[in-house]
Amino acid sequence: MKPTHPKFHIMHLIGRLAATPRLIEPGDTTVATIRIAVPRPKRNGELQRADFFDVTAFGAQASNVARYLDTGRLVGISGRLRHQTWEKDGQRRQRVDVVADPYGVEFLDAPRDEPGEVPEATADDDYPF
Numbered sequence: 001m002k003p004t005h006p007k008f009h010i011m012h013l014i015g016r017l018a019a020t021p022r023l024i025e026p027g028d029t030t031v032a033t034i035r036i037a038v039p040r041p042k043r044n045g046e047l048q049r050a051d052f053f054d055v056t057a058f059g060a061q062a063s064n065v066a067r068y069l070d071t072g073r074l075v076g077i078s079g080r081l082r083h084q085t086w087e088k089d090g091q092r093r094q095r096v097d098v099v100a101d102p103y104g105v106e107f108l109d110a111p112r113d114e115p116g117e118v119p120e121a122t123a124d125d126d127y128p129f
Helices: 059-068
Strands: 011-017 022-024 031-039 050-058 074-088 091-107
Touching: 011 050, 022 059, 031 059, 031 074, 050 059, 050 074, 059 091
Parallel strands: 050 091
Antiparallel strands: 011 031, 011 074, 022 031, 031 050, 074 091
16 A cells, blocks of 8 residues: 655644734735744653754645734644745755644644633533433
8 A cells, every 4th residue: 555645744743822822915825924832751750851843834724823823822733844045144044844734733722811710610611412
């Protein structure tokens, strides 16, 4: 069986937004960039530092990211790695970021009304089960 994407691998990350999303509209395409912190696994029962990833989303997904997400929100990302190189001030620079799939940014928690407050369910909530 041939792989679906022979030139790149899909990766999946779960983390919290480390900053407010940035939205730019360079022409016909809307672009949002976010930075997420993905915690490293515990070592000897102790929490470790996090790894930070820059994520780029396009189109309607970018608009939704900028509109509904903020620092601290939990997201799931599906996408591919993109390696970029350029020269600035005579020095070669490079960066690796994640390009989200068209539906690759999933909001995993609800926004909080107040810091530390978790929305409560009410009898009017419609549950599918």
